[in-house]
Amino acid sequence: MSRLTNDVAVVTGAGSGIGRASAERLANEGASVVVADIDVEGGAETVEAIESEGGTATFVEVDVTDEDDVRKMVDAAVETYGGLDIAHNNAGIEGDGAPLVEQSAEGWEEVLGINLTGVFLGMKYEIPAMVEGDGGAIVNTSSIAGLSGDGPAPYVASKHGVVGLTRQAAVEYGDEGVRVNAVCPGVVRTPMVERSLEEHPEAVDQITEEQPLGRMAQPEEIADAVVWLASSEASFVNGHPLPVEGGLLAR
Numbered sequence: 001m002s003r004l005t006n007d008v009a010v011v012t013g014a015g016s017g018i019g020r021a022s023a024e025r026l027a028n029e030g031a032s033v034v035v036a037d038i039d040v041e042g043g044a045e046t047v048e049a050i051e052s053e054g055g056t057a058t059f060v061e062v063d064v065t066d067e068d069d070v071r072k073m074v075d076a077a078v079e080t081y082g083g084l085d086i087a088h089n090n091a092g093i094e095g096d097g098a099p100l101v102e103q104s105a106e107g108w109e110e111v112l113g114i115n116l117t118g119v120f121l122g123m124k125y126e127i128p129a130m131v132e133g134d135g136g137a138i139v140n141t142s143s144i145a146g147l148s149g150d151g152p153a154p155y156v157a158s159k160h161g162v163v164g165l166t167r168q169a170a171v172e173y174g175d176e177g178v179r180v181n182a183v184c185p186g187v188v189r190t191p192m193v194e195r196s197l198e199e200h201p202e203a204v205d206q207i208t209e210e211q212p213l214g215r216m217a218q219p220e221e222i223a224d225a226v227v228w229l230a231s232s233e234a235s236f237v238n239g240h241p242l243p244v245e246g247g248l249l250a251r
């Protein structure tokens with residue numbers, strides 16, 4: 001018996017990387033998935049991959065910073081599949097890698113807008129839809145940069161913000177049947193990371209050497225943690241940032 005049969009899930013940033021892996025894993029476990037992304041082509045590829053495995057998915061074009069789009073994304077889950085049980089708020093960008101004093105206010109706003117406001121808007125519409133049904137589980141994508149100062153300032157601030165928002169939502173809505181947790185990946189080989197490795201090929205060896213497991217993660221390894229947090233196996237786990245970083249933080 002699949003773990004998520006009859007569940008309905010939305011995944012933002014599902015057109016690539018971690019979001020795509022999460023959408024595929026949720027569908028493999030039996031959930032019907034709303035694949036949400038600003039990238040129409042990437043989203044369509046994810047739906048195709050899910051359907052080719054016999055899963056159920058539909059694409060919705062969403063800019064997570066646009067409140068109207070986010071409301072329509074949740075409406076699509078309810079109208080297409082009859083409710084909402086699981087949400088993975090995952091869309092994010094890295095932004096400019098420059099030191100803090102060289103960051104622009106526009107760049108700051110862009111990163112905070114997608115990575116943090118996008119998660120806030122997602123939960124604002126997902127929680128009422130879940131409360132309307134039998135409750136639900138939300139997983140927000142933070143990062144190890146949400147737990148330590150290890151990255152560009154806007155990115156680190158946005159990911160720390162996701163952890164705070166996760167804790168507050170967990171406290172406010174636990175007694176209405178909604179659990180809220182975050183996943184904090186280390187370095188994952190997704191298009192986001194491949195783009196920066198293309199710019200700095202010399203970084204590959206250094207990053208690999210730093211890893212206690214001697215390698216970077218694959219997106220599916222983060223998706224497995226998302227599925228666990230979303231499933232009833234994590235029924236008493238609420239308000240936590242879960243590091244999935246191969247032991248990096250143990251150093």
Ligand code: NAD
Binds near residue numbers: 036038091185
């Ligand atoms: P990715 O670039 O492969 O995928 C990100 C997806 O988000 C893309 O499909 C993109 O189109 C979408 N997106 C961007 N802006 C959007 C918007 N405004 N509205 C809707 N969708 C939008 O990146 P990834 O590595 O899979 O990253 C996914 C999440 O994981 C991000 O939040 C990222 O910060 C986080 N993360 C990644 C790593 C890593 O090493 N790759 C580590 C820690 C955390």
